[in-house]
Amino acid sequence: MGIEMVLDMAVSVHPDRLAVGRRDSGMTYQQLNDAASRGAGVLTEHGAAHLVFVGVNGPVLPVLTFAAARAGIPIAPLNYRLATDQLRDLIGQLERPMIVADPAYRDTLDGAADTVLTSAQFLELAGSAGHTVAGVAPDDATAVVLFTSGTTSAPKGVLLRHQHLLSYLLNTVEFGSAAEQDATLVSTPPYHIAGMGAVLSNIYAGRRMVYLPDFTPQGWLDVVRGEGIIGAMVVPTMLARIVEHLNGAPGDAPTLASLAYGGARMPQPVLERALEAFPDTGFVNAYGLTETSSTIAVLGPDDHREALADPSIRGRLSSVGRIVPGMQAQIRDEDGTVLADGETGLLWVRGAQVSGEYMGKGSALDAEGWFPTRDQARIEDGYLYIGGRADDTIIRGGENIAPAEIEDVLVHHDDVREVAVIGVPDDEWGERICAVIVPNAADHVGPEEIRTWCRERLRGSRTPDEVVFVDELPRTATGKLVRRDLVARVAG
Structure with a gap:
């Protein structure tokens, strides 16, 4: 069984609850379920082996994600900010792709695959599909292909299998834990592991997803306040811009119970100002990699507030927290020797959610299943501190x-x-x-x-x-x- 079971379970419990979108125009779980099944039929009729998405995060992403899963093929969200020739190069590495793109990118990708559609065209085809598909994917099949950001080398296609994503989900998210009125704001891009993780974790929890495709600090605050958002995730640059925009004023977001951040190093002064601006919000630092199916360590809300209040442990704000259940971590030197607590070396991780597998390159796991993150790190008093990439x-x-x-x-x-x-x-x-x-x-x-x-x-x-x-x-x-x-x- 694959990630399609996430939607299967959710629609069986609360079919009429809003799953995606604003309060006045959202899509229910039943509507999402129907669109995904019809979309799977479109993919099957066109003989696609990969579903490529080039566009900003929005309501179509959950439809495409579960349509691909039910059709038994991987979805590959690509970075729409890349140059056209770079996008075409990545698409050329995928077997029999069907491309779904925002209108702004559709024409530039013409000819990159046999079928290139806008999101609206795909949904229209799905609405008139000759049949639906509600397949069950093998858990060892590839569910998602995500290309690394290429900050230190050429982008590599990471293969995330259904079993990796489900392992992460089952170990970190409680099924049906969200209340009907709960909503989360998603502003991370679809080609980032956090963007894909948001689809699975929120559908599994039964939480409505509201999308903000074009981030601005005031736009973010307006949606949080107007939609009663209880949780959101931002990257450090977004949080820095929000704090700068507030300029010492309170965040004034009474419903915002949780604010997660990750994806890059968070400057401690920015974090301290954010904690002061949102005093009633629980902050979460989520550290993970594409190759690990998202989060592998978490610095939770209590850790943040205790460190802010106590100068003797203030340094914990620069950590990424404790290793999540189901994961193991070691710090090794360049020769592979495991280092003692507090020593700095290279971080290796192991767990059922770890892929470490690259398209056309095989697995990077060692003989015992450990993955070399290539991040410099140390573990001190149970807290993981990341010191940057080894290549840096x-x-x-x-x-x-x-x-x-x-x-x-x-x-x-x-x-x-x-x-x-x-x-x-x-x-x-x-x-x-x-x-x-x-x-x-x-x-x-x-x-x-x-x-x-x-x-x-x-x-x-x-x-x-x-x-x-x-x-x-x-x-x-x-x-x-x-x-x-x-x-x-x-x-x-």
């Missing part, structure tokens, strides 16, 4: 330096809005440390003042060799820093 390590004079160690200090400077620390080539040291800063205002301190401030708080070898001020940092839509672009810009 700066090697200066033979010493390994984690950018996060310096970034976590610099982000507390009053003149620093955002910061990224990178290594740039150097004839003497191999690499030199460069701090790239987005200042809070046009009138800010100079590079030497930043270096002096840093030297007072870090070892001399961690003091940036140079400081560069920029207007913005290159990031993906989910807030991940694209370091290779930044290195190329600074080195150039």
